[in-house]
Amino acid sequence: MSDEHTYKFDVKMTCSGCSGAVTRVLEKAKADGVSEFTVNLETQEVLVKGTIPYEDVLARIKKTGKEVRSGETVA
Template sequence: MTEHTYKFDVKMTCSGCSGAVTRVLEKARPDGVSDFTVDLATQEVVVKATLPYDDILARIKKTGKEVRSGVTVE
């Protein structure tokens, strides 16, 4: 499967917010997430995964955080 890189602008206001996103992405590792970064300061989440964009988006939205935008980088 082809790995993709996705970048999301996620509204995170505290370390609890970024922690929630980190936890949901960590749980997705067995499903196809190979690497990710969650940056509270820039409110940016970058994910490398074989999963489709919509799957990653849905997992981040499950945290209750607002995803303001998202793009496929490659």
């Protein structure tokens, strides 16, 4: 059994600069257990897969200054 999880976040992103900032922090997080992620500016949804703890992903997204409206573990 793998300890990989999928997290879904509703992040307030208003432009490609916003989604770019989130993409950059998640790209860096690959060294810490993020295996893949998608950042969707239109739906303002961020999906993250990996072995990294939920709190770590949340903290990294918040570090960009973007508002995280909600987040959950989906798998």
